[in-house]
Amino acid sequence: MTDKIQRDTLQKFMFDAAPVRGELVEISETWQQVLARRDYPMAVKTVLGEMLAAAALLSANLKFDGVIVMQIHGDGPVRLLVVECDSDLTLRATAKVRDGESIHDGTPLPQLVNLHGQGRFVITLDPKDKMPGQQPYQGIVPLDGDTVAIVIENYMLRSEQLDTKLWLAADNHVSRGLLLQKLPQEGGIVAPTMHAEPNEAADAWDRAVALGSTLGTQELLNTDINTLLHRLFWEETIRVFEPRHPHFHCGCNRDKVGGMLKMLGQKEIDEALADLELLEINCDFCGQYYAFDKVDCAQLFATEEPVETLQAPSPLMH
């Protein structure tokens, strides 16, 4: 455990002589912001923290401009885990444990969220600049894996056709992760010398994965990413890119909460208001408190959006 809190950092790197790229991330300040808002059992912290590191690694890896939402819908003591990461590495995260469940330290992922084989892992890619009518891309995969890392590796192989290896760890202080990825051989991404030697490229990937696999959970938790990079790959020539800095931010606001209430429908809201003076909502991600009284709710349903008659027809609606 390190007492010194370093700025949250994501470091991309590339093997000079092999079609392999990597990323290391360490998230401490952001993780503390998540943990300060809710008290989770340790086993839930581990999974949520690992998802936090994974979301940052994937967001930087997929070069996708928008929000990546990573969700685990559990059928066990944990009902939901959500991590969101924007292209600028803005993160927020939350988890929901079923009422009355006591969760022992070290409970493995399948027992937390896939007790009856009904757990699902969902990745949503929501682009920043959507075309009219464009829906976010959503990939749903079964929770086939004992760890968050394995579940995501399977997802990456299926949906992105990319060989990806992940090492993730989280405790009360830090969430760290390593990602290695085999670059595709086509498309001119790889240096010309590598095209001729596919076996060499495969060997280089195997060697990189073997080096990554020497990394134990405790070492990952207790070692800063610069030290890890040198310790793991000191025999390789590595190109290191400009570091980036993940940070916590919740984009919730009163308008969005109002929109959510509106989506529930007037009937549902009226019923709720029959019993309560005030609808009180705390943001699951940041804890921000919102209250809507009868007048506020009436206004929600009074201000209907104008019909979009002037908008050009969506190209996706043909």
Ligand SMILES: [Zn+2]
């Ligand atoms: Zn919020």
